[in-house]
Amino acid sequence: MSRFWSNIVSELTPYVPGEQPKLPGLIKLNTNENPYGPSPQVLAAISAAANEQLRLYPDPSGSALKQTLADYHGLSTAQVFVGNGSDEVLALAFMALLKHEAPLLFPDISYSFYPVYCKLYGIDYRTVPLDETMHIRPQDYSGACGAIIFPNPNAPTGIGLLLDGVEAMLRAHPDAVVVVDEAYVDFGAESAASLVERYPNLLVVQTLSKSRSLAGLRVGFALGHPDLIEALERVKNSFNSYPLDRLALAGAAASFEDEAYFQQTRAAVIASREQLTQELEGLGFEVLPSQANFVFARHDAHDAAQLAAALRARSIIVRHFTAPRISQYLRISIGTGQECAALVQALRAILPQADN
Numbered sequence: 001m002s003r004f005w006s007n008i009v010s011e012l013t014p015y016v017p018g019e020q021p022k023l024p025g026l027i028k029l030n031t032n033e034n035p036y037g038p039s040p041q042v043l044a045a046i047s048a049a050a051n052e053q054l055r056l057y058p059d060p061s062g063s064a065l066k067q068t069l070a071d072y073h074g075l076s077t078a079q080v081f082v083g084n085g086s087d088e089v090l091a092l093a094f095m096a097l098l099k100h101e102a103p104l105l106f107p108d109i110s111y112s113f114y115p116v117y118c119k120l121y122g123i124d125y126r127t128v129p130l131d132e133t134m135h136i137r138p139q140d141y142s143g144a145c146g147a148i149i150f151p152n153p154n155a156p157t158g159i160g161l162l163l164d165g166v167e168a169m170l171r172a173h174p175d176a177v178v179v180v181d182e183a184y185v186d187f188g189a190e191s192a193a194s195l196v197e198r199y200p201n202l203l204v205v206q207t208l209s210k211s212r213s214l215a216g217l218r219v220g221f222a223l224g225h226p227d228l229i230e231a232l233e234r235v236k237n238s239f240n241s242y243p244l245d246r247l248a249l250a251g252a253a254a255s256f257e258d259e260a261y262f263q264q265t266r267a268a269v270i271a272s273r274e275q276l277t278q279e280l281e282g283l284g285f286e287v288l289p290s291q292a293n294f295v296f297a298r299h300d301a302h303d304a305a306q307l308a309a310a311l312r313a314r315s316i317i318v319r320h321f322t323a324p325r326i327s328q329y330l331r332i333s334i335g336t337g338q339e340c341a342a343l344v345q346a347l348r349a350i351l352p353q354a355d356n
């Protein structure tokens with residue numbers, strides 16, 4: 001606390017991202033990064049953009065990237081917004097679209113950044129419990145609300161919601177914005193991008209951080225009705241005119257031009273996920289059905305925090321959350337086949353020795 005701070009600062013509860021330790025030989029399965037590097041075409045495009053033109057500001061609206069995204073999703077550029085990672089897109093959406101008299105609704109178990117944005121902007125919110133099997137039940141969102149946001153597939157459960165369910169929420173609330181945070185959608189869930197044309201209250205948010213191996217480049221985007229996009233542009237242009245630099249704009253567009261690489265790496269992650277799920281189940285874990293690039297797993301006989309600590313002692317980092325409903329789960333990002341095998345081997349060694 002400092003006497004120089006604006007009043008709001010001491011009241012904030014900032015989001016704490018998974019750690020990025022710089023230990024040699026570490027197996028890092030804690031922040032859902034892609035184990036494979038970005039497409040070589042992306043690296044070539046970034047290298048090509050690293051030239052004397054960097055003295056110039058980038059295109060403030062990122063029109064070329066918007067065109068690429070619009071073409072990819074069969075939409076117009078007026079239906080596309082780009083930002084510095086989807087966290088920034090979400091931050092702008094919370095301010096531009098989610099603050100209303102009635103509360104914002106999101107699941108009790110969900111992306112823990114949502115309540116942080118609510119606090120920052122003074123947004124009233126109410127959490128809606130997942131059902132006993134940890135699924136989002138669309139009918140539980142039928143009450144009065146100012147807006148709705150949820151990840152699909154949900155984080156940190158990895159469980160996806162079928163498009164029917166998304167559509168039911170959109171239809172139940174024609175006067176409220178429904179934001180679908182699709183950070184992990186490419187790993188097996190159904191995208192609501194195909195509904196954008198039909199529902200003016202839908203905003204779909206995606207990122208290049210996970211399925212496109214570009215967490216370090218910071219690029220996210222939103223798809224929605226031009227009125228929703230305009231709201232995001234108005235807030236963005238009151239905050240930072242150039243959130244995406246020239247290298248990010250070039251690399252992001254190139255990623256959508258290498259469809260083969262995208263398909264190949266996401267299929268590899270999905271295959272590793274299915275194999276890891278089976279192996280964890282073989283070790284006695286209960287693994288939630290994941291459509292993401294991570295699994296959420298618990299073991300009846302072993303405390304999750306202790307397992308996480310034991311893995312860490314073997315240089316394997318996974319994510320453990322302390323919220324009561326999920327404190328016995330570990331969130332394990334899908335690594336390469338080799339990394340997954342090392343995890344299973346470490347668990348084999350740890351399990352018999354752990355408590356009870």
Ligand SMILES: *Cc1c(COP(=O)(O)O)cnc(C)c1O
Nearest residue numbers: 085086087111151183207209220
């Ligand atoms: C990773 C993640 C994001 C943010 O990704 P960016 O790297 O900021 O694009 C957004 N929502 C969820 C649910 C995530 O897991």
